[in-house]
Amino acid sequence: MEYLKKTFRWFGPSFGVSLTDIKQIGVEGIVAACQDIPLGDIWPLETILALKNEIESHGLEWSVVESVNIHTSIKYGLPERDVYIQNYIQTLKNLAANNIKVVCYNFMQLIDWTRTNLDFHLPNGASALQYDPIAAAAFDLYILQRENASRSYSSEVLKIAKNYFDSLKDNERDNLRDAILAGMPGSRKLISIEDFKANHATVLNISKKELQNNLAYFLQAIIPEAEKLGLKMAIHPDDPPFSVFGVPRIASNYNELKFILDACPSPSNGLTFCSGSLGASSENDLVKIVNDFGPNIHFIHLRNVQRQDDGSFYEADHLQGSVPIEKVMKAFVQEQQRRSKSGKEVVNIPMRPDHGHVLLDDKKRQNDFYSGYSLVGRAMGLAQLTGLEKGIREGLLN
Known part of the structure; x- marks a missing residue:
């Protein structure tokens, strides 16, 4: 049985964590993107290849793209959205030409996540x-x-x-x-x-149903193309998974994720399972989401959150918090067992430790990396999750 593929997010040469650093902590793959391409533009073949070559020169694999961001015209259903959808499809073609086959993206309207x-x-x-x-x-x-x-x-x-x-x-x-x-x-x-x-003023005038329809329109345009290319698209849940500043959520719970998968049924239309984003709501049953949507989960973010009685939460140690991380990991190992028996699906699903505390030497370089993306904190999370996976896997086999 193959383990989950251990990956680590990297933001490029200007990021305060280098590929040399990452190589030392035992990951197989890198999660990266062409950061400098303007939103909505096509990612050129040569730019993709240059980043891929840089990653591979360190003995690592570019395992997942995170993210090919979606232009606001697509999210808001504006007349020019078809132009940006065609640009998006060409970017997917260019990624596939470089044998990069998993793409994480999100449909959040204002910002990618909200913290205070x-x-x-x-x-x-x-x-x-x-x-x-x-x-x-x-x-x-x-x-x-x-x-x-x-x-x-x-x-x-x-x-x-x-x-x-x-x-x-x-x-x-x-x-x-x-x-x-x-x-x-x-x-x-x-x-x-x-x-x-x-x-914000623009999105407040768009209803939840309209936003869902705009996402469905996008999926119905790109998923058939992704399937031809052998690409797996993996939408990231909304973070946090409840309305903030009056903006509706459309990827925050079981029913909304089901709507996304049903909008364009395909092996290429899938999810990024983020235990922290989904786990910030006590109403989400994370194990049920893994069990029911497992075949369409193409990428995994694992972190924990500690929910408080006042509605606040903070990002806890990876193995401690409100998320039943042991049960979530067990569900993924069982999903891998199912995939292994079918012989038709990717078994070593890419997983990365999401976010990380700032501790030890991270404090000396805190101004170098982006919030949530410390080196030592994430490395500790990866070690904890690797040990948890090994223990659960061996327990199920014995």
């Missing part, structure tokens, strides 16, 4: 990412100043959020703003508040 604190201090001295709904409400009400935002919150939350915001010093308000505007992995550049407001 990028340096949440843990009792052991490490730091993690955190989401606090009161801080998010304060941003919405007093920094974003969304029209009619108060209608989204109870009177109690409005009162607590005002008291919270009033208690913040100027630099703390700046930190809150910057934490939310930094939700684009792979870049140290913050989204401007003006761009955020403009984009």
Whole structure:
């Protein structure tokens, strides 16, 4: 039986974690993207090949693309979306020509993830990412100043959020703003508040059903092409898996994921299973999602979150938190056993430890890497997950 393929996300030569560093921690593959290509443009063959050659020169494989981002015209159903869909298809063709066959993407409308604190201090001295709904409400009400935002919150939350915001010093308000505007992995550049407001105003006028229809339109255009190319498309869940700033979610729970798979049934239409994103909601049964959608899970992100009674959560140690990570891992090992018996599917599903605490030597290079993507913290997570997988696998065999 093949193990899950151990991979690690890397953001290119300007990233504070090098391929030489990554090679030492025992991974097989790299998760990467052509970061500098403007959104919506075709990824040229030569650019893809150059990145692939750089990765392979370190004895590693480019296992997964994360992400080929989707132009907002596609998400919002604008008239020019067909042009960007054709560009997307050509990028997929260029990736397939370089034998890169797994593509992670997301359909989140504002930013790729939302956190209110990028340096949440843990009792052991490490730091993690955190989401606090009161801080998010304060941003919405007093920094974003969304029209009619108060209608989204109870009177109690409005009162607590005002008291919270009033208690913040100027630099703390700046930190809150910057934490939310930094939700684009792979870049140290913050989204401007003006761009955020403009984009936000647009998406608020689009219903959840319209967003789902726009995603279905995209899938029905690209999935047949991906299937011809032998590519596996893997959508990432919304993070967090509930509405933030009044924006609806369309990839946050079992029924929404089922809608995505049913929109264009195909072995190429699949999921990125992210235990942290889905696990931030107590309503999600992660084991059921693996069991029911297993054949269509093409990429795995494993991390843990600790949910709090006040609705906040922080990114916990990979093996400790609210996510039943042992049960999730067991479900994936059993999915691999099923695939091995069928003989028709990829058994060594690529998996990466998602995010990581800032600890030990990470603290000396904290300004070099992107939030959530420390070296030591993720390496520790990978080691923990590898040991967990080995123990579960041997337990099932004995």
